[in-house]
Amino acid sequence: MTTLEFSYSLNKLSSSLKPFALKLTRDMDDANDLMQDTMVKAFTNKDKFTEGTNLKAWLYTIMKNTFITNYQRMVRRGTFVDTTDNLHYINSGDVLVENGAYGDFTMDDIHEAIEGLDEVYKTPFMMHYRGFKYHEIAEKLDIPIGTVKNRIHIARKILKDDLHVYRHKN
Incomplete structure (x- = not known):
């Protein structure tokens, strides 16, 4: 070739x-x-x-x-490898959190962003989050499965935009 x-x-x-x-x-x-x-x-x-x-x-x-x-x-x-006698492997991040305050603020922002979604997007998104399959959501809400997928996709996109301050930068 x-x-x-x-x-x-x-x-x-x-x-x-x-x-x-x-x-x-x-x-x-x-x-x-x-x-x-x-x-x-x-x-x-x-x-x-x-x-x-x-x-x-x-x-x-x-x-x-x-x-x-x-x-x-x-x-x-x-x-990194700990070179003491025990030779433990320890995962280390760039950020060390001393308390849960930052995490609490983050979760508050996430909950606020979810609550800010229109009900038409929030309901299928939360059902999917709780473990329902697409076809189960479609049955319960009596809407086509394609609509369910689209609404969940739009909800994710809105949440991603609303929570852009938490985007990981490398």
Whole structure:
């Protein structure tokens, strides 16, 4: 397979990888980064691809392994080794909370944001939060399942916008 053919095949399959990247990362920006990393790795390692095998499966494997490697790297970055005699592994964060006040403020803001939702969005969102499945919510509220999914999506988007001050910045 020539470089041009390989590049064309990668480009053609990239759209089918996007949902998988989003499922792994749960964030659009991180999903785009994962997509880019996957494509770069695939292109730089094209000589390792055996022609006649499933390119899509090969790309999914690269993406999954890249995600796992990045996740493990992130976890290791937040862990240090205690060199005392007991040799404990301790997870350390950048933030040390002395009391629960910050958490209380956060929860108050979350509850306030949820209470601020229109009832049409809040009810299905809270039902889903409490563990109801989409079809159960649709039955109880007597609305189509697509409407349930849409309302929960809109509620999440509104809450994300309302609670933007808590967005994690790296």
